[in-house]
Amino acid sequence: MIIREEQPFDYAEVYELVKAAFEHSSHSDGTEADYLNALRNKDAFIPELSLVAEHAGQIVGQIVLYNTCVTTQDGPFAALVLSPISVRPDYFRRGVASAMMKSAFEIAQGLGYTAVFLCGEPDFYRKFGFIPSFEYGVYHISDETKSADWCMALELSPGALKGIQGSVDIV
Numbered sequence: 614m615i616i617r618e619e620q621p622f623d624y625a626e627v628y629e630l631v632k633a634a635f636e637h638s639s640h641s642d643g644t645e646a647d648y649l650n651a652l653r654n655k656d657a658f659i660p661e662l663s664l665v666a667e668h669a670g671q672i673v674g675q676i677v678l679y680n681t682c683v684t685t686q687d688g689p690f691a692a693l694v695l696s697p698i699s700v701r702p703d704y705f706r707r708g709v710a711s712a713m714m715k716s717a718f719e720i721a722q723g724l725g726y727t728a729v730f731l732c733g734e735p736d737f738y739r740k741f742g743f744i745p746s747f748e749y750g751v752y753h754i755s756d757e758t759k760s761a762d763w764c765m766a767l768e769l770s771p772g773a774l775k776g777i778q779g780s781v782d783i784v
């Protein structure tokens with residue numbers, strides 16, 4: 614398996630993969646593939662951080678990290694959002710997602726990013742070092758409880774989120 618930057622000629626295959634993957638998710642609203650198509654046209658999109666996993670000439674996974682800002686009293690703090698990540702269902706539980714995250718985080722570190730946020734399944738993302746973002750003092754804008762475990766954060770540089778208090782807006 615190789616992990617490489619997504620190219621425009623991959624978009625149709627990736628669209629079908631995202632659709633098929635999210636049919637297996639209880640949290641899906643069925644819009645993830647269209648969301649990714651729209652995301653590629655936004656300023657927040659970072660081509661170097663849109664990766665695909667390829668095996669035997671076919672795409673078996675995709676991951677995207679894009680630009681966001683934590684809104685703090687001292688101004689915006691630059692970070693990334695991980696969304697979406699999908700694996701072709703016949704490749705589930707074979708380490709594809711783990712390998713894509715490792716590659717994406719290494720590239721992100723190389724580009725100077727220090728933190729990643731996401732909304733997702735806590736039990737899954739804890740395996741990769743994510744913890745609920747409220748533990749750092751960063752809250753999802755819709756989280757009135759200030760204790761949502763589904764809004765999660767990962768420091769790419771140890772201590773990056775120390776002293777960062779604010780809110781993050783993730784769709």
Ligand SMILES: CC(C)(COP(=O)(O)OP(=O)(O)OC[C@H]1O[C@@H](n2cnc3c(N)ncnc32)[C@H](O)[C@@H]1OP(=O)(O)O)[C@@H](O)C(=O)NCCC(=O)NCCS
Nearest residue numbers: 634635638698699700705706707708709710711733734737
């Ligand atoms: C979630 C998803 C990306 C995982 O991909 P994957 O390639 O099967 O994951 P991996 O094989 O790398 O598994 C990594 C770890 O997570 C675990 N895991 C895999 N799928 C999981 C799930 N749905 N829930 C909880 N843990 C899961 C694996 O057992 C493994 O744990 P281990 O390291 O302790 O053995 C894939 O199931 C998928 O595309 N699902 C549909 C789309 C989706 O839900 N995306 C995430 C949105 S939040």
